[in-house]
Amino acid sequence: MRPVDDTGAAKRLESGLPLVDIPPPGSREESAATEVAETPGPGGCWQCPSLPCGSRAEQEAEKKAPCPGLGLFYTLLSAFLFSVGSLFVKKVQDIHAVEISAFRCVFQMLIIIPCLIYRKTGFIGPKGQRIFLLLRGVLGSSAMILLYYAYQSTSLADATVISFSCPVFTSIIACIFLKEKYSPWDAVFTAFTITGVILIVRPPFLFGSEVEETDKDYSVHLKGAFAALVHAVFAAVTLVILRKIGTSVDYMLSIWYYVVAGLTECVIALSILGEWSLPHCGLDRLFLILIGLFGLGGQVFLAKAIQIEKAGLVALMKTMDVVFAFIFQIIFFHDVPSWWTVGGSLCVVASSIGAAVRKWYQSSK
Template sequence: MWPLDSTGAADLLEPGPSQLPPDAAPPDASEEPAAAEVAGAPGPGRCWLCSSSPCGWCAEREAKKKGPCPGLGLFYTLLSAFLFSVGSLFVKKVQDVHAVEISAYRCVFQMLFVIPCLIYRKTGFIGPKGQRIFLILRGFLGSTAMILLYYAFQTTSLADATVITFSSPVFTSIFAWIFLKEKYSLWDALFTLFTIIGVTLIVRPPFLFGANTKSMEESYSGHLKGTFAAIGHAIFAALTLVILRKMGKSVDYFLSIWYYVILGLVECVILLFILGEWSLPSCGLDRLFLILIGLFGLGGQVFLTKAIQIEKAGPVAIMRTMDVVFAFIFQIIFFNDVPTWWTVGGALCVVASSTGAAIHKCQSSK
């Protein structure tokens, strides 16, 4: 998320002496309040318009003027889900470029955006001494999660991969319980069970759904690889979030992204040389898709961050599930692939568990 600097917020709410009119100050600091009122000036802390202390009308008017538009955070979340879904669609469309290479191009694109931000904020490129190990882990785990996500989009259906990635909040609760000693309640265990059921319905292992996998025997191997890649993404994304919680606000968000793109680019280059898959896209349309993947991914992150800043976590978590709806719609429209009822049932289980986990975590934190 891209935090806003709240330093000086109190100064904006309470005007200092320099903001008062020149003739507003009482003639003598030791003068009685009654004398000041006789002179036509309100007492200390009183409003210059209505002479009340505190001024309810002015405070209400200021709050209305500065408060966000109702529902704006949910609109930002919806827009973020749409942009992420469109980016996923482009990843699915680019079949001639390996998922690792797509990840490398996105790292380069984000690097060009993050470097000016770091220079402007004067945070440096290394980070605090005690947090560097966590920044390295964040970068490695986050980039690995990105590679696995793109591989899942390319090898299995768009809806299946998207749904499974929504199991990340459940893994986050487990890892936070293990590493951060956070409470793991019976509700969390129930959400985990729902996630396992949902993923099982999507994977449809032959020993449970033998009759339903015979017709897709040729493509089931790819479906299974994509499913495990999506589960791996959910696990690595959960570990990344736990590390971000561990660091807290001691590390600037842009510095965290910097480690993510630098280590991600190094990891992608090494993997591409090992796999021998490094090559420029042969089609101009694929090159356009690579640029759009970076643009839509960045736009989705920006709007999601703005939504979290002005809206509660519970409603944002619920609205985020629209990502699954968009994935189903795009899969039907652009790939003529109607999801099975098993996928729909699995999606309901996973989305319900992830949303419930997020809302429960929000309520328990209050």
């Protein structure tokens, strides 16, 4: 384009003519090429034709978003890994449940320590939260030991189903200590859960003494069922403590207290019981390693699922634990659950699903 002097530009402005030069021959092709080069493509804009803006940016954001159902798949995978871990706990019968818990704590400690050093969170925590972290560690590790004992004492399906009563106890304890609202729906879910637990445990004062006569191992079953129920209560208290702590403490530090308190508790209990013994069978050693691996994998995928999916949907898919427990019990132990267990499971699972759907509905308003 030909340069224009200032005087000519001023004359044209005064006369009302547009400030446009007449291009010389041959420059029309250049300007056309420039227009084509600067014309924004689909999704582009005139200010930044080479960068995505507007709808194009939204399209790329949708492409980068996780695919639909990925969070549910993570939850399903987490439920499967937890169920396989509980299957290995059930398989290891020559090692006490407390010792299995101790091995798992050692395994997790080897992973948590490098994570704490990398994140620079320290090993003690904030001064005002240490008592809550200690309680979380003691109660959480006690819940783990009781659940492992329940797996070894009663059937895999019964222990898993009873442990699913945890959300009901969480609502009650949160109402007492955190002043959270306890609605009539929560009372209905509590009644369903209690009914399911009663059908699974089948106490003799309700079902008659013939229950003990038909089931030779009923006393052992009763101990395992009671351990699973106490596990649910301790796990509920642990969840309430975690709600109380909130985001003021790094979650890795919370797991660290859980591991340290659990290992200390296991060593003391094993010293009192005199049950400490290294596994003699190589297969049991493999099972102990797999228990730690599958337990850790289940925690990781569950955390990833909660990050990208609604909590209500995750809670619904989490009920697949019960399905896997029934399948594993039939396939690996050739133990077909009784109709009492099936009925109790339906009550507990219905209560969990109802609570999850209600929370999902409330959050979507």
